[in-house]
Amino acid sequence: MSELKESGLKREIGVWGLSANIVNIIVGAGIFVLPAIISEIMGSSGIIVYLFCGFLIALVMLCFAEAGSKVTRSGGGYAYVETAFGPYSGFLAAIFLVTGSVFSDAAVANALVELIGLAFPVFTDPVNRFLLLFVLFSGLAFLNVIGVKQGIGLVKINTVAKLTPILLLIFFGWKDVSFSNLYWEAAPTFDQFGQACLILFFAFQGGDAGLSVGDEIKNPQKTVPKAIFIGILFVLILYVLIQTVAQGVMGGQLPDFKEAPLAAVADVVFGPIGYTVLLVGAGVSMFGMLSGEILNMPRVIFGFASDRIIPVDKLAAIHPRFKTPYLAILLYAGLGFILAALGGFRQLAVIASASMLLVYFGVSLSVIWLRKTQKSKQGDFKIPFGYTVPLLSAGIILFFLSNLxxxxxxxxxxxxxxxxxxxxxxxxxxxxxxxxxx
Incomplete structure (x- = not known):
């Protein structure tokens, strides 16, 4: 097969490159906050929730891989849903995609402000908190309006900043783990399990974006499933180790540190310096995630408006001087600010997860429909085991949503x-x- 496809792009991304791309996108700011919330709901049995969420995201990403091999136009999840079920379904998927992202950003902004409040208690005051959120969103909006170069510069430091302190904490934290803190005192209830799954999924979503480089993947039929397996397995092991170390070190006290649970663990493991490093690392990761989202998502809205997927033509406007989609940027940042000011991390994270799960549900069903309506071409990726994976994916998503x-x-x-x-x-x-x- 030729190295070049219709797009003209070279197929140079192998298994490890694609795996790294998936890991980089999934591991976000949420994992700095969620261990305390999961511990509060599940106690020492929280690990089983991580395993279940990891299983679901693996199924979902296989669905994205197959749908993406059949639908070659850009747009990701909403494009697959629209191709399978028509413009109305595509419109809903597009809106829920944006909704999930803006609620996610609002949740992370809340966590970031709470983090800053630990270092500077003046920002725990409601008025000062409101002003800090305004400065955060308006500053990032301004930065992205005046030019994409300025916006993307902030994103580059995020990967190293978020992974390095976590890996160090896991490696050195084992010496302070008390295994008595990991014993299950009682099995969790079904309601507790469902509630924890819904909120923890916040830390697993987004990996589908890692498959957006489909035209540049070598031998995609073999590379994609291997990369998904490796990438999800790495994320799963990383998350399980984070929760294990945090629970093992802090025990029943872990839920008391909802603003910065990993920083509290680092305080025990490394002392005040470790606390400061994890606090700064978490803050940089959260800020990096926000800067990346406010760089990218308004351009998705701009694309939706340009293609008339959403019925607001003005959102396709480009700034006459800076040549950026300024109205889409201002709208997205404005919505993020309002939601962050009105809600807390936990509530916003649940709504973000629910919105993205609806998109993933549509993609799972689109795999089934596209198989029935489109002939397979050479090079298409097809999930093995018939309809088992898309049906199982859709069923688990419905279980997650039932816990709203x-x-x-x-x-x-x-x-x-x-x-x-x-x-x-x-x-x-x-x-x-x-x-x-x-």
Whole structure:
């Protein structure tokens, strides 16, 4: 087979390169906060939640790999859903994709401000917290409006900053682990397990973006499943070790340090210097994640508006001087600021997870439909074991979503109905305008 495909890109990414890409995207800011929350819900049995979430994300990414091999246009999850089920489903997937991202950013911003509040207690005051969130989002928005070069410069330091302190903590933390803190005093209830799964999924989402380099992967039919296995396994081992060390060192005290649980562990392992290093590392990682999201996601909104997937043409506007999608940037940063100011990390993380799970649910179903409606081409990646993986993926996602509270389910339903009304109203208006112009 030729090294060049239709896109003209060289297939140079192998198993290890693709695995590293997946790991880099999945391991984000959430893991600096979630160990305390999982410990609060599950106690010392939290590891089983990590295993289950890792299993689900592996299934989901296999679905993305197969759908992506059949749908070659850009857009990721929403493009697969739209190709399989039509514009309406694609519109919903696009909105939930953006919703998941903006809620995720708001959750991380909350965690970052709480972290800063530990170092500078003045920011625990509600007014000062509000002002700090405003400065954070408006500053990043301004930076990205004046140019993409300035925005992307902030993203580069994120990978090293987030992995180095975590790996050091795991390596040196074993000497302070008390194995009595890891004994299960009681088995978790089914409700506790479901609740923990829903919020922990926040730390596992996003790996599908690592497969976006599909046109540059060598021998994708073999490379993709191997890279998914290696990447997810690495993330899973990393997360399990983080939770084990944190739980083993802190025991029942771990839930008392929700703002910075890993920094509290580092304080025991390394002393005050370790606490400071982990605190700074967590802050840099969270800030890096926010800067990357506010760089990338407004451009996704810009693409949606340009392609008329979302019915707001003005969001496709480009700044006359800086040549950036400034209205999309301002909208995205503004929504993130409002949500961060109104909610806390835990609530925002649950809604972010639910929104992304809905997109992943659509992608899982799209694999089944695309198999039925499109003929396989040479080079297409196909998940083994028939429909087992997409059906299992969809079923587990429904289990996760079933653990939303009644209030969250009601809110999600109202949002869904509102989006449906907006979609068909805009479609009707555009149809009338088209008829009038003829």
């Amino acid at each position: 509270t009644g209030y969250e389910k009601t809110g999600l339903t109202i949002f869904f109905v509102a989006l449906t009304i907006i979609y068909f109203m805009v479609k009707s208006i555009r149809k009338k305008n088209k008829i009038m112009t003829k």
